[in-house]
Amino acid sequence: MEVLKIATAGxxxxxxxxxxxxxxxxxxxxxxxxLEAIEKTSKQKxxxxxxxxxxxxxxxxxxxxxxxxxxAHIYFSTEKKSYIIADTPGHVEYTRNMVTGASTSQAAIIxxxxxxxxxxxxxxxxxxxxxxxxxxxxxxxxxxxxxxxxEERYNEIKADFQGLMAKRDYQEQRITFIPVSALKGxxxxxxxxxxxxxxxxxxxxxxxxxDMAAVxxxxxxxxxxxxxxxxxxxxxxxxxxxxxxxxxxxxxVGDEVVALPSQTRxxxxxxxxxxxxxxxxxxRSSVTITxxxxxxxxxxxxxxxANDLPTIEKQFTATISWMDSKQLTAGNKYVVQHGVNxxxxxxxxxxxxxxxxxxxxxxxxxxxxxxxIAQVSFRLNKPIxxxxxxxxxxxxxxxxxxxxxxxxVGAGFISS
Amino acid sequence: MNIYTTDLSLAxxxxxxxxxxxxxxxxxxxIYILREVAAQFEKPVLLFSGGKDSITLVRLxxxxxxxxxxxxxLMHIDTGHNFSETIExxxxxxxxxxxxxxxxxxxxxxxxxxxxEESGRYASRNSLQTTTLLDAIEEFxxxxxxxxxxxxxxxxxxxxxxxxxxxxxxxxxxRNQRPELFDMLNGQIELGQNVRVFxxxxxTELDVWSYIQEEHIEIPSIYFAHRRKTFLRDGMIWSADDxxxxxxxxxxxxxxxxxxxxxxxxSCTAAVLSDAISIDKVVSEIRDSSIxxxxxxxxxxxxxxxxxxxxxxxxx
Numbered sequence: 001m002e003v004l005k006i007a008t009a010g011x012x013x014x015x016x017x018x019x020x021x022x023x024x025x026x027x028x029x030x031x032x033x034x035l036e037a038i039e040k041t042s043k044q045k046x047x048x049x050x051x052x053x054x055x056x057x058x059x060x061x062x063x064x065x066x067x068x069x070x071x072a073h074i075y076f077s078t079e080k081k082s083y084i085i086a087d088t089p090g091h092v093e094y095t096r097n098m099v100t101g102a103s104t105s106q107a108a109i110i111x112x113x114x115x116x117x118x119x120x121x122x123x124x125x126x127x128x129x130x131x132x133x134x135x136x137x138x139x140x141x142x143x144x145x146x147x148x149x150x151e152e153r154y155n156e157i158k159a160d161f162q163g164l165m166a167k168r169d170y171q172e173q174r175i176t177f178i179p180v181s182a183l184k185g186x187x188x189x190x191x192x193x194x195x196x197x198x199x200x201x202x203x204x205x206x207x208x209x210x211d212m213a214a215v216x217x218x219x220x221x222x223x224x225x226x227x228x229x230x231x232x233x234x235x236x237x238x239x240x241x242x243x244x245x246x247x248x249x250x251x252x253v254g255d256e257v258v259a260l261p262s263q264t265r266x267x268x269x270x271x272x273x274x275x276x277x278x279x280x281x282x283x284r285s286s287v288t289i290t291x292x293x294x295x296x297x298x299x300x301x302x303x304x305x306a307n308d309l310p311t312i313e314k315q316f317t318a319t320i321s322w323m324d325s326k327q328l329t330a331g332n333k334y335v336v337q338h339g340v341n342x343x344x345x346x347x348x349x350x351x352x353x354x355x356x357x358x359x360x361x362x363x364x365x366x367x368x369x370x371x372x373i374a375q376v377s378f379r380l381n382k383p384i385x386x387x388x389x390x391x392x393x394x395x396x397x398x399x400x401x402x403x404x405x406x407x408x409v410g411a412g413f414i415s416s
Numbered sequence: 417m418n419i420y421t422t423d424l425s426l427a428x429x430x431x432x433x434x435x436x437x438x439x440x441x442x443x444x445x446x447i448y449i450l451r452e453v454a455a456q457f458e459k460p461v462l463l464f465s466g467g468k469d470s471i472t473l474v475r476l477x478x479x480x481x482x483x484x485x486x487x488x489x490l491m492h493i494d495t496g497h498n499f500s501e502t503i504e505x506x507x508x509x510x511x512x513x514x515x516x517x518x519x520x521x522x523x524x525x526x527x528x529x530x531x532x533e534e535s536g537r538y539a540s541r542n543s544l545q546t547t548t549l550l551d552a553i554e555e556f557x558x559x560x561x562x563x564x565x566x567x568x569x570x571x572x573x574x575x576x577x578x579x580x581x582x583x584x585x586x587x588x589x590x591r592n593q594r595p596e597l598f599d600m601l602n603g604q605i606e607l608g609q610n611v612r613v614f615x616x617x618x619x620t621e622l623d624v625w626s627y628i629q630e631e632h633i634e635i636p637s638i639y640f641a642h643r644r645k646t647f648l649r650d651g652m653i654w655s656a657d658d659x660x661x662x663x664x665x666x667x668x669x670x671x672x673x674x675x676x677x678x679x680x681x682x683s684c685t686a687a688v689l690s691d692a693i694s695i696d697k698v699v700s701e702i703r704d705s706s707i708x709x710x711x712x713x714x715x716x717x718x719x720x721x722x723x724x725x726x727x728x729x730x731x732x
Binding site: 032033055056060072074075229232235236241244245285286299323340394397398399406407408 | 447451481482485575596597599600617618620705707708
């Protein structure tokens with residue numbers, strides 16, 4: 001069965017947690033003890049409805065303030081698919097947590113409050129989903145019950161959203177609009193009688209039908225060496241395996257490969273998954289590969305097909321999503337973690353900083369503060385082996401680590 | 417043969433697992449995480465309780481490093497209130513694998529006056545484990561502790577990263593977690609800090625059971641239905657076998673056919689009525705169950721934030 005990872009996005013009080021709770025409830029994924037807990041707490045709080053956000057807002061601070069602070073992962077399955085929903089925060093100050101949740105997702109749901117329509121936050125959420133190249137985006141126009149299920153209002157918001165897409169040079173995405181009421185359950189799992197003018201799928205119906213091949217970015221095979229397996233036991237005295245995960249495409253026994261950075265050539269001799277040998281290792285499988293020749297390879301090195309090399313450079317330019325209260329400044333040094341490889345990097349130039357309202361009116365800047373997004377050029381102390389993010393989601397992304405605090409302070413998407 | 421991971425329909429070796437979620441993809445993800453632990457840390461340890469989740473972790477670690485041995489020791493924080501079946505199982509497994517097992521006892525922490533035993537109806541040693549665990553981390557200078565926690569267990573768990581950094585008091589700062597993007601796990605820490613690692617974060621209870629079924633992994637017998645001396649309290653079934661669970665005079669002992677869904681401290685783990693005597697029956701029972709796994713864990717019911725509070729204090 002397929003698994004679909006979805007990120008939700010929406011502004012405060014747009015009802016993300018409620019929507020997820022509704023989805024769990026209507027698919028009967030909430031166990032009776034969890035449901036009882038929700039009923040009890042809703043009653044205690046004096047609500048006259050079930051507060052489904054209690055199912056997902058797992059931190060005390062979240063429940064106190066009624067907001068989502070950090071990503072929660074929620075699991076449920078239907079006959080057709082397994083779902084992992086990353087319930088991400090809507091607040092501007094938690095943008096980094098939103099990026100965190102979206103980075104592993106294949107589809108996104110952006111919520112809009114039907115009363116408020118498209119707001120700056122909507123812009124931000126769409127921008128980030130686009131930056132992360134999430135191909136399938138559902139725009140759920142929520143709280144339709146509060147605008148009398150008005151078709152006119154729905155069309156107005158839809159047109160506003162489409163206008164927003166025209167403002168920037170957005171990548172191609174499939175965008176689907178659905179009128180819902182998470183609180184009342186309209187068009188979430190069950191088709192609503194309140195929106196006879198709407199002929200499309202329910203939210204779940206849409207997700208059930210998603211073509212997974214179309215929403216996953218494959219790319220070309222890259223095999224970063226994660227760990228060298230050398231048992232040195234009597235039985236496996238000479239065994240020298242390169243453990244790692246295959247990113248993009250697949251690798252097969254007999255493939256001519258190049259080891260980076262040494263550029264030594266060899267052929268794949270064996271592919272192991274545990275104690276079994278396989279002919280081919282597909283995307284995202286964590287295998288152990290042996291080579292025909294004794295070549296020197298260690299963690300951070302990479303095996304690629306001989307006719308299909310990535311860029312090998314000591315510099316690159318990337319879109320950076322900055323995630324720390326300490327500013328990024330030209331001249332600063334950071335650790336770039338690119339896959340499992342770590343190198344030191346110096347910020348050369350900060351180019352176009354994306355305007356805070358994502359209007360397309362970008363500005364020049366030398367520094368980046370928390371939640372800023374900009375084009376930044378880096379110089380590295382050693383070359384890395386990268387692809388552009390738009391061509392390879394894994395080999396085109398990296399994180400920045402502060403050398404003093406060890407914190408992850410930024411995410412990067414290589415553009416050139 | 418092809419090892420395919422993202423689409424189970426293309427994984428011929430897993431054809432029999434139609435109704436489960438993507439166990440194969442989850443397995444590959446967990447193996448990747450375990451290798452990151454071995455590569456990024458100086459002194460990792462695998463926290464082993466003898467329960468199904470940590471048994472699953474051990475199998476995943478075996479796979480991650482084959483044909484080499486698991487490159488870190490196992491550690492059991494022993495509450496002293498274990499089911500005897502679990503302890504027998506633990507010792508046998510360790511011997512078979514030829515790995516080192518470290519045991520640290522909550523009883524010792526009690527004797528040293530570091531923690532105070534609870535008393536009364538709901539007395540449990542579960543939260544006392546935290547102190548013993550933190551002391552052991554300090555004693556051995558572990559920089560990474562691998563645990564079998566899953567995000568689907570509990571809503572505070574659902575908020576946790578895969579590499580979860582704890583300060584030198586072992587504390588979780590839930591409001592200031594490191595961003596975790598794509599597959600990139602940042603294990604850089606300062607001296608004194610340590611990282612709790614959760615390779616099966618994205619597994620559900622059903623995924624774990626399906627995996628145990630598929631891999632023919634042996635598990636302690638208490639997970640299967642058996643006749644047991646029990647008593648009822650608050651609508652739950654408690655073990656009356658070893659006099660570990662506090663029982664009032666009027667709480668009558670009766671033999672029932674039960675099994676356990678989780679193996680925590682005996683004093684906080686209730687049994688469920690069941691006739692599932694085989695792994696196949698367990699899997700179908702879990703699939704049809706309307707009660708969550710932690711519905712039988714009394715320590716989570718203490719308050720809405722029980723797990724979050726324990727984690728802030730350093731619980732894994």
